[in-house]
Amino acid sequence: MTSLHLRPVQFVDTPIGHPDGSVARLAGGMQWFAAYEVIEGRTRRTIPVADVATLGARGAHLHATITAPRAPLQLGDRTLRFDQPVVAGILNVTPDSFSDGGKHVDDPAAAAAAGIDMAAAGATMIDIGGESTRPGAAAVWEGDEIARLVPVVERLARAGAIVSVDTRKAAVMEATLAAGAHIVNDVAALLWDDRALGVVARSGCPVVMMHSPDPKKGGHGDGGYANVLTDVFDWLEARIAAVVAGGVDRSRIIVDPGIGFGKTLAENLALLNGLSIFHGLGCPIMLGASRKRLIGALSNEAPVGQRLAGSLALAVKGAEAGVQILRVHDVAETVQAIRIWRGMRDQSLVGG
Structure with missing residues (x-):
């Protein structure tokens, strides 16, 4: 089974003005992003952050991990x-x-x-x-x-x-x-x-x-x-x-x-x-x-x-x-x- 990977892409200057759920904060830091590059084997495609729920348990896990703040x-x-x-x-x-x-x-x-x-x-x-x-x-x-x-x-x-x-x-x-x-x-x-x-x-x-x-x-x-x-x-x-x-x-x-x-x-x-x-x-x-x-x-x-x-x-x-x-x-x-x-x-x- 091909493993799924997510790479945050389409970084935005500010979450202000974006609909709720359309952008996510990266690891509790200063960057916000609007999409993921979805990598599965040799295939790559881009999806909006809001669609991450379509990627199953692995996608949900990666999304939660990517957006969670890093503890000091x-x-x-x-x-x-x-x-x-x-x-x-x-x-x-x-x-x-x-x-x-x-x-x-x-x-x-x-x-x-x-x-x-x-x-x-x-x-x-x-x-x-x-x-x-x-x-x-x-x-x-x-x-x-x-x-x-x-x-x-x-x-x-x-x-x-x-x-x-x-x-x-x-x-x-x-x-x-x-x-x-x-x-x-x-x-x-x-x-x-x-x-x-x-x-x-x-x-x-x-x-x-x-x-x-x-x-x-x-x-x-x-x-x-x-x-x-x-x-x-x-x-x-x-x-x-x-x-x-x-x-x-x-x-x-x-x-x-x-x-x-x-x-x-x-x-x-x-x-x-x-x-x-x-x-x-x-x-x-x-x-x-x-x-x-x-x-x-x-x-x-x-x-x-x-x-x-x-x-x-x-x-x-x-x-x-x-x-x-x-x-x-x-x-x-x-x-x-x-x-x-x-x-x-x-x-x-x-x-x-």
Whole structure:
């Protein structure tokens, strides 16, 4: 039996002036939409939101999930809300990450200061990593990764920042959570390390689960997708079910479609154009497209340091699709772009 998927389309500036039931609010956020693209196998059609009842139980479930507000996360004395897009600043303490590798290695105080500067510039959370996940990157022993991360996490936590730790390793998760980190961000969706799911379940921490075609081998293999949009959705849907069965509260799961991990340029663009489908998973969405290779591929092979404009374009694209967390290198610039976007949305929502 062909699975049914719904992608919110035909976004509207404001619900004002539209008949009751003809538009719906997207995930309790700032976006409203008037129709669904209905995807069933290779067939696609568009129906008004008001006709969703014709799609049976699966359609009713997806509609309810897409329109339900995302519950805020209480993280100690901090609250992470999902009613508007927020920025996560990327802080790497690695020698070899594709963008800022080597910038903050072996100097925890300077690395923490950089994270605090990101928070001052408007980052709601700081996402810190101690191992590069770029294609071909060397694996890092967990002891080295812990030594890189813990002193920085401790400083950031003491400063009051919301800290997520980008790691695949259970021992690193345990050490950084003990040091004050709030969230685990795992590019392997808790599949690389057999103990990772248990660590997250026992701690009760929120977890970001990213799609990749082969998490056990680093995530950069050939996806072999029939339809990248629905294949990634189905993979994340199954992974959420498995992690919930393993003891993680569904309300503490965040999903990431994994831009750049085991996807071609065309597949990455299909995911970016179809981002709103992932609201059907019922979890907040993180988008990590900042400075990635697809920007260079579309702009005369611009090097990593010259991809700011492309990164901002993708961040605004994410906001337009209702993405809740934008994971970026260029915090101040992205925050400004989203503030302008938000100002226009505020005005349009009151019918101005």
